Amino acid sequence: MYLFFKTMITALIIVAASELSKRYTLFSALLLSLPLTSLLTLSWIYIESKDTDKIIEMSYSIFGMVIPSLTFFLILPLLLKYEIKFPLAIFLSSLAVAIIYSVSVFLYKKIVG
Numbered sequence: 001m002y003l004f005f006k007t008m009i010t011a012l013i014i015v016a017a018s019e020l021s022k023r024y025t026l027f028s029a030l031l032l033s034l035p036l037t038s039l040l041t042l043s044w045i046y047i048e049s050k051d052t053d054k055i056i057e058m059s060y061s062i063f064g065m066v067i068p069s070l071t072f073f074l075i076l077p078l079l080l081k082y083e084i085k086f087p088l089a090i091f092l093s094s095l096a097v098a099i100i101y102s103v104s105v106f107l108y109k110k111i112v113g
Contacts, residue, residue: 010040038062064108068100 013036021028042055075096079089 006040006044013040035062065101065104068104069097071100072097 017028017031020031038059042058045051045054045058072093076089076093079092080086084092
């Protein structure tokens with residue numbers, strides 16, 4: 001039942017953002033720019049375990065991945081401006097971000113240990 005509850009709350013937020021985007025693009029963008037996935041995940045971890053050390057570790061890890069993830073929002077519109085079809089643009093943007101993530105994780109492990 002708890003898993004169902006978590007799934008419904010998470011799904012409702014995503015659906016709300018999608019529906020908002022039909023009429024209020026800026027408000028929807030504001031909602032989507034919030035780290036909702038992170039907030040929900042950190043909340044679920046805390047509710048389930050009360051493990052603040054895990055939340056600290058997760059928070060730092062998320063921070064380290066934010067900049068690579070932002071490149072998606074630069075690459076996708078660029079591809080669309082060059083009239084690349086949306087499904088291919090999404091695929092290429094995701095692929096580019098996956099590569100950037102891989103490089104970031106490699107560098108992180110090299111630098112931090």
